[in-house]
Amino acid sequence: MLKERLKKNLFINGEWRTAENYSPLYSPYSGEFIAEVPAATIEEVELALQSAYAARKTMASMPSHQRATILENLVKLLEQRSEEAAQIIAMEAAKPLSTARGEVARTIQTYKFSAEEAKRIHGETIPVDAAPGGEGKIAYTVREPIGVVAAITPFNFPMNLVAHKVGPAIASGNTVILKPARQTPLSAYFLAELLQEAGLPAGALNVVTGSGSTIGEKLVTDERVQKVSFTGSPEVGIGIRNKAGLKRVTLELGSNAAVIIDRDADIDKIIPRCVSGAFGFQGQVCISLQRVYVHEDIYTTFVEKFVAATQKLVLGDPLDTATDVSALISPQDVQRSLDWIEEAKQQGAKIVTGGKAEGNILFPTVLLNVDSTMKVSCQEVFAPIVLINPFSSVEEAIELVNNSRYGLQAGIYTMNIHTAFDAAQQLHVGGVIINDIPTFRLDHMPYGGVKESGTGREGIKYAIEEMTEQKLIVFNRN
Template structure:
């Protein structure tokens, strides 16, 4: 299956192509176009021209387009989930859940498009403000270059596309190479809507080439990127004065001080640590348990992990499958072995069987191990005991990242203490840090990024306020 680029409302042949293999089984199943520099620039120019039309459209017109996307994705949701499972290795039931969320994300975009308003300014609060009326209006920022990762190839794209359209911007999308088919399926859907030609473009291929052109182009007004901190820093360095929105890495942690609900807590922790093979920005990587609960938690957590079904992502029962590439699985295995060399103990997993890195639990992991201080992005989790809540919070804060953290507690005082002292962008009380719904503000501090996503909050990033002052005196 050979795929084309989507530029200015048309399907465009590539000059050469990149083979895409299934992560599970490594069977070749598609080829995507490798965009040339001229084709990337053509897409940017098309978006720049289409933005003039986008800016003149009413909020209602843009809302209707987003609803059209939602409806058409609903009609093709099984197909869309199967594409995700094939190209990324995400188990089908999780891929289907992603599509359901994506449908909802476009619905949120349609709703927020109708609420695109500025604010009144109390001019007469100033000595020289008598007789004047002031207000702000929100205008689209312009042409947006969106660079998206492989792990949520529909929903994380929707978190760029939906707010961009809602705000009246045009988009050039560079999806992750391995999961480009999901972006091209979205292009098929958008091609059937009333969105003006050129307002949405998909350029696939070499990430460095396409990304560099988007980042450095003076015709692109904003870059929105989800991915690694290393790449995010490079984008920030090379983007010039254009706006840059970054959602970056994490090594999310949870604290457990609640001993009455260990069965439920363990189930949630298994979900947080191993869903999508741990390839989630807020995947649960670090668990800190009060020492009085530690042994019981490890026992139950291990039991729940052993119940996971491992295998073909297209099977409806599969919970865990292959990571995105064999190279990434081998890297994760190196981190596991390194942690053991530093004194960590392996409770389960730690091996690759039938192409799949088995869900891995390590305990007593020292701080110098990469598993403790960096982002593994794999089905691997560490569990360490702590003596106090304060110690647990110190452990979580001892990180270059700060996306989300969770705490399970029955004491409101502990919840409020954690809320105040955890150095993260989001604190989840009585749940895992992997929890997210698509209208909430989502983003981190420190090296986890510089923005908030969630449709309303992304629209704020993708618009600029214009002040208008009337002198009526």
């Protein structure tokens, strides 16, 4: 299936352009060669910038129904080629095929929402005569596209997180320079192919792959770029924020997401959800369940059942539909994870399952007695590692959740409505999920965090607000 795309070219100004340099792409699972991928130079990034900047007027003047139609066409094409899309994700990211299919389904929904929201971008009338001096005047606002959007995306959702940037950008009449993760470029080039077929004007989407420092530095500092939308590590995100000047910046920077299990929770019902939240795509999800705090009355039972369910997970080839957990994205991440597990063990944590690796597959790992200062607790593990600790009161559990540099999403299972409202009010995160895991996300909801989890919000409607400028118009009829 991928034989035809063994060598990819840059996508600039609606054309597939041979790059000056290429680098090999290997499977995270097998280590096999997948493709040759462009490693863009500064000069090639400059061509993409020129292309996007020149096309911005075409996109800004395009009627919203035409932008919606392009996105609707994209949805149809993606539906027709959904299995191919899932195979690409599974191949380049080692995402289990069943999970990859789920990502493609979500990607289709994201572009559907984008097509719908393209028709709902509007302003409001202002009652100017509410203030003295406003008599005989009419005022209203409109929203206009911001211009060129730089989208810098991670490996873990190579289609859907791209969709969360490209979809609203096109819907609102902007142009895009997309810099995907080095390990997952094929999904981005696949998107470019589909959008070209869907009727997107030349220059409206440009895809450049290669060094994050080289490409990112150019995009973040160039005055033609009006907005940077970045998903990745806090260290890189903070650097972007510091260099971006007056550009709009949206940062989604990760988390060590936690769930609170109150004493009245139905353990048998919630165990499958918690295991899925902890180990889906090997824990390489921004809101992957990393910390579980369980009321002491049900702690032992919860741990026993969670471990039993974890040990039933199937490890193996991402292209096998039976596989639940496959390889981490790189050998370096496997070693880092093992180091963190060993550090926790040396400091008194107990490994009740996992804690080892075969090849690039890290076995799903459950840790007990984990202190909040250990890396597996206070940093983002981005691996199939979860800690389970007891608490005696929900107030204590909320403090444990909030004791973090991150604040993306958190969950709580409780049958007490007052406890639920207290948690909703007191948890210092961007989203509180009642009676579900913090990993729950629908693609039209506002999504983003506080503290080192980032700034700004994704979710199509909310992203469009950040990709458009509000303009005030006043008519004096006196």
